[in-house]
Amino acid sequence: METWQDFAELFSSPRGALAHSVFLPLCAFLAGGLVVWIFHQTKLAFSNDNSAILEAEVRAARERAILEWELAATQDYLQSTVLPERLATLLKWLMPHPETGFSAVFRLVKDVPRLASSVGLDPESRHRLQLSADLLQDTLSTGVGDVFARDQFRNRSLTGLTNHDRSKLVSPFVLRLGSARKPWGIVVCSHEPAILPHPAHDAFRLPFRELVAWATPLGSELAILESIAHQDSELTLTQEMLELRAMADQQYRSPSHMLQRFISRLSELVQFERAVIFLFEQDDVARPIPLVRGGIPLSQDLMDAWQLGEELLSIEMTGMTSSSSWGVKELRRLNILDSFHNALLLPLVHGQWVMGQLCLTRRTGESIDDGDRRLLLWGTGFLVELLTRTVDRVTMEQQATRDGLTQLANRRTFDLELDRTIDRANRTGDDCALVLLDLDHFKKVNDTYGHLGGDAALRTVAHVVQRSVQAMRDDDNPVVARYGGEELVILLPGVGAQGAHRIAESIREAVERTPISFEQGTFHITLSAGVAARGTAATSSRGIIASADQALYRAKEQGRNRVELNHAEERPPQTASVLT
Structure with a gap:
């Protein structure tokens, strides 16, 4: 009590007035400071709590985005039912924007990586891309390769990239598919896939540990799928072999026709467009001779360039004893790019003798898979068996059925084939047309250049036709024959009048623009054509020939170097002489 009284007296005294004027403001200031400090501390604590909450939200959003990515990628991946599709799906998720990056899967075959699939790589990079031995070893042992700085990775880890693909390297990495004990393959990526967890949050790269955890189990699953695919491939291969063998057992009008059908189907099965068998003579292996050609039909100009390219390639590879694959770069050296852009030559070996080559060509495509390679290996072996049984028969057949000058079918062969075709068409109602060709002013050619010049003209025209x-019309088994003198004839099963007229007109144009090489110079020749189709007035061999002869006479009479069509409904006169 005394203390409070003393305190009160102090403030009521003159000295107290001074204390009152100093102490109270000081206390008020300290109290205010304490209030401000308490406010700031409360605000700071609240701010820290908000930051922690935001960080937790971002972390949760990222984890949720990673989980959603893994679930979506796995679901999409498992929807694919065959190995190539699954690999493509895997790469799609690892590299969703191949224009700015690349990703590639290597299959390990006896610890040797072989490119199985890729996205975002240039064709040249796909052919040349290789992993360093150190990086391969690190990846197989640890599951993920060392992530180097950009320049270090370029120099130490990957070789064979084009400059364009090297520019895509941002944060490259390598993943192992499968366990360290049983690795299936390796994935190479130019950078990690980016994930956008929420529109309000920034995108981020998928962490390596998540990639490793997601990719490693895929190896065992891919191995199972590959085993199933291998069994399917074996079944497919067996079926294709049986199909080709059955083709050889069928009845054909000639051995050469059988060989043509065989190589056409073989080329189709391995996804090539054309095929040709070249044979070597034992005393002249430098001159490959085309025996049989097959495959898809081509335009006149393209066919000429294509066959020239095949022959140049065959000469280049004369004497080879192993298969040889040719791409754009190699074909450019031989100036063959006007036709096909990919070729495969396989030797036909009988004992110690390379009897010939099988040449397969196409405009697109880069490589063949293991199943196609095995089918070709079997196919060439079986083809050698067929050739050893039929090549002598083919040679004798050609001597008996071919015209010696033009190498076209002779008159006897044509007459027999015409009778069979007309009889079959009468029974089935199928179309059938005939084109009769006659060289214009052929007597003048003989008078000017001699009979050797006339022979050169006939050979060239026959080749063009x-x-x-x-x-x-390669698929309809047309027959081109020398009918007599300067006359040629074309039998077109399955072709109507208008189609035959278009073919004849195309031939007329081709002959007109083709120079005849003779001695030190060249000259040109034209031809006239008469077209007839099987119909009510031409249901026999004699009838359709007479109808075509009538049309040819009209073409000659109207100025030559033209095509005239005689419709089947028109009954031709009994006789018609053709002007020369």
């Missing part, structure tokens, strides 16, 4: 027909 044969190539034109093969390019347009």
